[in-house]
Amino acid sequence: MGAARSAQIELLPLGIGPIWAAIHAECAVEILGRTPWIPVPSASELIPGVIAHRGRAVAVLDLGVVLPDLPRLTARSTRERVVIARTSLGLVALPVEKVHEVVSVPSAEVREATLTRGSPFEVTIDDKAMPLVDLETILEQRGLARPGAG
Amino acid sequence: MTRGEGWMMTVADPAFRWGVDASRVERVIGRAEWSGAMPVDGAARLGGGVIRDEATRVMLFATETEALPVLARGEIALERVDGEARSPVPELLRRAGCSDALLGFVFRGPGEVTFLVAPKLLTPPVTSEESHA
Numbered sequence: 001m002g003a004a005r006s007a008q009i010e011l012l013p014l015g016i017g018p019i020w021a022a023i024h025a026e027c028a029v030e031i032l033g034r035t036p037w038i039p040v041p042s043a044s045e046l047i048p049g050v051i052a053h054r055g056r057a058v059a060v061l062d063l064g065v066v067l068p069d070l071p072r073l074t075a076r077s078t079r080e081r082v083v084i085a086r087t088s089l090g091l092v093a094l095p096v097e098k099v100h101e102v103v104s105v106p107s108a109e110v111r112e113a114t115l116t117r118g119s120p121f122e123v124t125i126d127d128k129a130m131p132l133v134d135l136e137t138i139l140e141q142r143g144l145a146r147p148g149a150g
Numbered sequence: 151m152t153r154g155e156g157w158m159m160t161v162a163d164p165a166f167r168w169g170v171d172a173s174r175v176e177r178v179i180g181r182a183e184w185s186g187a188m189p190v191d192g193a194a195r196l197g198g199g200v201i202r203d204e205a206t207r208v209m210l211f212a213t214e215t216e217a218l219p220v221l222a223r224g225e226i227a228l229e230r231v232d233g234e235a236r237s238p239v240p241e242l243l244r245r246a247g248c249s250d251a252l253l254g255f256v257f258r259g260p261g262e263v264t265f266l267v268a269p270k271l272l273t274p275p276v277t278s279e280e281s282h283a
Contacts, residue, residue: 036261040248041166041197047246052257055234059242076261089242144245 007107011132013125014063014083015098016070020130021063022123023083025102027135029091032082037095039075046142048073051093053084061092066138067118067131087135088146100125158231158256159209160264162224165198168265169256172228176210176217184208189219195272196249196265211269220269231256236266 010025032053037060039049046065050057064072079095103125110132113122119131139145159178160169181189189208207226210217237255239248251271256264 038255038261038263040243040252040265041193042247042249042252043197043243044246044248047243047248050240050243050255050263052237052255052260052263055237055257057237057240057243057255057257059240059246061242078261087242089245090240092242139242142246144242 008104009107010102010104011123012102013100013130014096016096019069020128021067021133022125022130023085023133023135027085028083029086030084031099032084034078034080035082036078051082058084058091058093061094063094069117085135087139089139092135156230158229160227160229161222163193163198164224165193166265168192168267170267170269174211174269176212178207178209178226181206181208184219186219189221190272192220192267192272193223196251213270218269220272
């Protein structure tokens with residue numbers, strides 16, 4: 001097997017309802033259980049509030065704003081899991097319902113999205129096609145990333 | 151140490167609980183007693199919407215020029231706050247557009263929070279809706 005074929009990436013599949021999406025596992029810092037999030041008045045749709053994590057406020061990112069097949073967060077709704085992930089702007093909290101174990105896949109299996117919506121790339125894990133979500137790209141596309149980050 | 155350091159005056163507004171550094175509060179008076187400039191609706195400025203409610207009071211804050219009146223709707227309490235309990239606004243939330251008047255959070259329990267507010271940043275022009283509140 002050549003070097004290019006052996007390149008692997010580690011992904012963390014996240015489920016909300018019947019829909020799955022994957023993030024780069026290296027971004028994930030911690031997986032919490034059921035943790036209420038707090039809507040912040042004047043906050044945006046993408047970053048609608050915070051959760052308390054180790055006594056500090058962590059911004060909540062609503063994946064439903066980015067991925068149209070996912071339901072949006074609603075005020076006071078609490079999901080079963082919260083993935084704390086690292087970005088160039090600090091930690092973000094991703095409320096989800098299910099978290100799969102980390103999956104190592106050949107990077108060549110990441111392809112342009114044709115079966116899923118909301119991300120330019122997708123991958124198939126356990127026979128499920130799912131968008132590959134790059135948090136840094138989301139922040140850049142929304143004009144939130146710090147210049148030069150990424 | 152300044153007077154009031156570690157103390158927060160909180161308002162249990164129907165929309166959400168907010169609080170200010172108690173050392174900045176000069177007086178709290180009944181709405182009917184206030185005859186100065188139109189008070190700022192603090193909760194509405196933060197995005198909580200305008201709620202018509204006669205049972206409001208006015209908190210007067212010290213500024214460099216004159217007292218800043220802010221409407222306080224709901225029970226007012228004085229609470230001691232451990233500095234460790236105060237959490238700043240995450241940079242991402244700030245960049246995503248939350249109000250500059252929001253200074254931070256004091257977590258009170260699961261899903262319960264007090265929004266820490268900077269009164270002097272609550273002062274864009276008064277809306278016509280507020281002027282009738």
